[in-house]
Amino acid sequence: MSSVAGGLVGILVSDFSKEASYLCRFKTYVEDFEEKKSSLDAKRIIVLQAVEEAKMRNETQVSAEVLKWLRQTDYYISQEDPIPMKTCLFGWCPNFCWNYRQGKKVAKWTREITDLIKKGDFSRVAHGNELPGIEFYSQNFIDFESRESEFQKLVNALEDVNFSMIGLYGMGGTGKTTLAKQVGILVKNSGAFGRVIFVVVPSPPDIKKIQLNIASQLPLYLEEGKEEVYSRILWTRIASYDKRVLIILDGMWEELDLTDIGIPHGSNHMNCCVLITTRNSRVCDVMGSQRTIGLQTLTTDQDALNLFVEHVGITKGDLMFNEYMNRAREIVRECGGLPIAIVTIATTFKSWPLREWKIALEALQRCEPLHNVHEGMTQVYDALRSSYDRLEGSAKHVFLLCSLFPQGYEIPLHLLCKLSVGLGLFEEVHNCLAARSKAIRVKDILKSSSLLFEPKEACVMMHRMVREMALWVSNKDVQVIMDSRTSAKSHIRFLFWSRDDLPSQFDGTKLEILVLWIKGKVKTEDSYSIFEEMARLRVLVLHCASDHKYVTVSLKLLHSLKNIRTLILDAWRLGDISVLKVLRGLEIIELTNCLIDELPDEITELKNLRSLGLRKCKIERNNPFEVIERCIQLEELDFVLNCNSEDWKEDGEIENIDEVVPDVSPPTLKRYSIACPHLKYFYHDDNGMLNCFNTENLKSLISNAMFKNIVRTAEVLELGEVRGVGWKNLVPDIIPLENGGMNDLTKLCLYSLVDMECLVDTSNYDLDSKVEVFSHLVQLFLDGVDVRELYRGPMISGFLERLEILKLRNCKNLRNIFSDRNLKLPQLKVLHLINCSAFQSSIFQSSVAQSLEQLQELIISDFEELERIITYESLGEGIVEN
Template sequence: KCQYSLAKEIARKTTKMIQLNRDSKFEPFSTIIEPPGMKYYSSNNFFMFKSTEASYNKLLEILKNKSVSMIGLVGLGGSGKTTLAKEVGKKAEEMKLFHKVVITTVSQPLNIKRIRDDIIDQLSLELKEESDIGRAHRLSQRLRENTTLLILDDVWEKLNFEDLGIPFDEIPFDESYKACCILITTRSKEVFTSMPCQSIIELNLLSDKEAWTLFTHYAIITDVSSEALKGVARKIINECKGLPIAIVTVASTLKGKTIEDFELALSRLENPKPLNIPKGLISPYVCLELSYTNLTNQLAQSFLLLCSMFPEDYEIDLEDLFRFGRGFCIFGMFGTMENARREMHEAIDILKSCFLLMEAGKKKKVKMHDLVRDVALWIASKSGHTIFTRTEVDQGVLKNDEIMKDTKALALWDKKGYDFLNYKINCPKLEILLLFSSEGGLKVLDACSQSLEKLKTLIINPMLKRDRLFLPESMKSLKNLRTLCLRNQNLGDISFVERLQALEILDLHDSSLEYFPVEIVELKNLKLLDLFQCELEKSILGYKVYEVVGKCLQLEELYLYFVNYEVDFPYDVSFSKLQRYDIVNTNSFDLRRTRAMKKYALSRSYVTVENFISSSIKDPFIRAEFLHLTNL
């Protein structure tokens, strides 16, 4: 009777709740916190020289003119266009010339969707439309409502504003469309010939006095420095030809060095070997090469070249860089993964201090200036270790033995779905092969992999998980392979990993497997295993996943989470050598993800346990300096 009464009460209240929900007309009262805008960008490295100030003031005056819809800022790569555009945007925002200031990098190849989504994100728009045309129309509507300054940085070709969702092309000079003003930065004036740019500002190179001020700041040359050193410094500055990026990078690498180091740098600048350098860029190339040569940390040099493998303006994830670099064998042969990671971070800090790398917008990511990337690729090429990286490439180029014979790293980005590498690539020196697809469905045939005996790193990463990935037999027996990264893949049977005896890193993040690869126990050199967010299609009787992993005693890093494996994590599995780990457990009794163990920092062992019974408590708990237990 009691249960019957409760059931009736629940039914009555449910009906009442449905009625209230139908009749209520509450308006949303929460608002999204807008991004910080141009205040986000630091001005610490901005120098307001007279030459810069002239362009700065001209741009601000033009922005005050409501009849101007498009402005162009042109200058050499590395002349400071992006920095100046950001400073102008900050000032325009501060002066309230526009309701909103947005900056996005265009770069090449042109990616309309990414640019449009970047603008939408900075405007804090919540769009229900999923189609490109729907999102473009909605963005265009928003840009008509309030005044907006759009800074489109690093433009290389004519832009279709209609596809972007920018209300400009329809009636370019009609007053009703002045709500949106566009500031374009580019290296070439030819870009403006195909677009109705009403005013073009040219950013000049630095004068001798300005170049001296900039150089002495970064090289830390003071009044007490010797006259002899100052004399050599002036000659070095003369070789930099007034280009800010060349001056800053050269000066940074000479900071604290002796006069002998300065003289050696000058000698290299005065006697370059300018092979295959684009016209007009000999001086910047030679200066940036000197910055590379002056790096006393060989690991920093290697990572700079490795970073050039990524596309222009790409935000490089440092963990990816570590895993790819480990396979590239640019670390020491001995030592732990954690020590190697520390060495990498030290090298990256050196590169950032010399302005050869920059902080990216997101934490733990870096990016390269386009000119630095070009020089790094040039350095790699002339040293006989070519890095071939393309977003779009003709098959004929890959088949050309003369082009590919010295290639050490091959990175093909944004390959279209179901592309076949069904031809032999003659790359006897190839150590890194990276295939990235925005659509999924990449396939590699045996003919492609017959000359890859020296391959140490293989990365295949589609954005979409489609058909099953079939690797050719020759790729399943690569004796020198150290890093295998097959993310977001439908892998099927991967028992072949047993043959990859040199493997140190196995990264199958977010992939589906036919069954758990018990063969990993045979990989005695395996140090990092990433099976996070993986899915098992089948289970085999007679063994348990965690018990198999527990037999990999040499593992130093483990990232483990099977989304459909409903077995409790055992408390008696020993992981005595683990330095970093993230182990998540999902069981049939509690469908929530429970993080059994997590630790990312060596200096402070941090273990979070939400379900004490299902946690490994032997070695990690004994070593923990900080222990947090909940829901016991």
């Protein structure tokens, strides 16, 4: 009982002391209050300054916590300072009651102000309004019929949760950005993504700017001065979303490290998907795009017209609407389906009278700058030029070289290579094969940059607007003249000139390449002087476009071109070409559809000659291979027969060609195409990289040494109708097994070879050594070949293991392709057996079934046990009978 009483007394004493302090220490409480109030006022000024600074950063949304704090500080700061002491009885006695109450209130205020001061340490006082993401770009899009496929591919790829990186590429101005925005809005509205963020990637890339842009759309505050943790903060925020996040990185020119930015990707993409748009498809590759979609120009006239009408603003109610629409169709046709050009011209033409449209259209058709839309077209050219500006080294020169050809011209890759070599664009390589490889790499760079496209295999072409941009950029160096009214500029470097005759005179002192298309007869005597001042000319192309067959031109007019390296002549009657011996720097000669007396011995004196082309030329006398095989430095030969060997027979049949042609072969020959104008069974790949040989009418023209060298190294080979040679097989009768077994072959066709018994015979060989035969062969055709089997003797490893197409026709002695159980055809997809009457049906037995597992097409007809045709369209879809 005493302890309880003692505790109660202690509490009473403590409370009394506290209450008494409000009276006894009144002055101290007042001084503390004034001090804390001053500190609070200073703190409030700091916070207000921070709010103003945030507003300068466009962070106008002051946090609720800060606003509450400021209201509380306003209350205390607005309070008047307390009177130090109050007295009563005319000042003789303190006013104990008032002083007690006032002291207690001041003490309470002081505690609350102290607490407010502590709470005033804000890490962030405001934030920006949440910037709209993809919703900001919502507008009325035009649905293009020709874009439906790409649009749907992009939507499907984005909705596939297995894809975290998708690429969209195309040339400048095709509408990649517009399509990406449109698809982004669609997948956001469909619920496939909870948030879609659109970021324009600066050039050059600015990581901090990209990070701040992404953060503003999340929204997320990134504190200034702490850039080193931005990426982790962004990664954490993006990964925290329950629904998928789509980040569109628009206009990328080069690879970006997404980890440095803070974007989840790869195996740790955390429900984040990235869509990149770029002009260069290689960016998609290096970024690891799992699906890459190419966007081309508008492919239908109606789509282009709809876009033009939308921006030019004409309606059906307008006066002369039909006339405007007719003119509009012609205008958009000149834009080549390029959206940026269509929109720019439409915007410029808006409100123009119809007569001005006609004038502008005529200028467009002449490919001339429009005086009234020069600024607008400059915008188009600038948009395209940015791709050109990023090219490096020889790629820029090859690009400008392509612009030299007329609009719509399909430039053969082999021609582009020869012009580039002549100009010295590939000086770092030292042989023709390397130069061709370099040309293909440059072509791929230009193609991936969307500056060139391939209308067909081994040809490139420029979009009209890209070509005009190129000529606009290079107007001081490159000129294309398509009419007789225009004169050649002085000091031009690259010149294409279409005219009726050779020019009599012009300033060509700076010319490095001259392409002349002559449409009429040539007055050679008046034109000798035009080449005299062309000391810098390295490439000359003379093309006869006349309706007259074999217009005569004398090569004597070229005698002054001492620095020329590439000479290409097309469709001329040249007669004696021995004058070429004075052009000691010649590295490339190509004669196409020309008429010449003969291939003269003087050609062997051109010690720099590395490439010789005789394509469909008529040679009046003598076998050209007598000279060709003595050009011991020759690296490539392109010989396409125009007529049969009778043309070189002066004294009847050539019984033994080895008595006419020395048994030699150019030791440096690496690339060749020696064939008739059209191969019987294979497409002639004109990209200059396939070694192609066809023996029809040619075997009697070349020596045994050259023949065997060609057959041994060929990639595409057709042998047929060669009688009296006694070949029973290809290996070893033609090529010894020790020499590599024709292992470069990818396509082989044998026809009308009645003596041949098999392809390869290893009966007399010890196969301990590792030798491969036909291990790269993909297509094999036999027609009218009396082989009994494909292979005889011990099986060599790798034989026909890559074969995909096997077509056998009229092989009447062939009984079975699987006579050796070790023969496997694991890649075989197509098998034709036509009129092979001795063939056995054991092909269907289970013992060989494993060789037919990949078979997609089987056609069998006209042999003993099965007379109908059966086609396996797909093993999984059953049999279709014809």
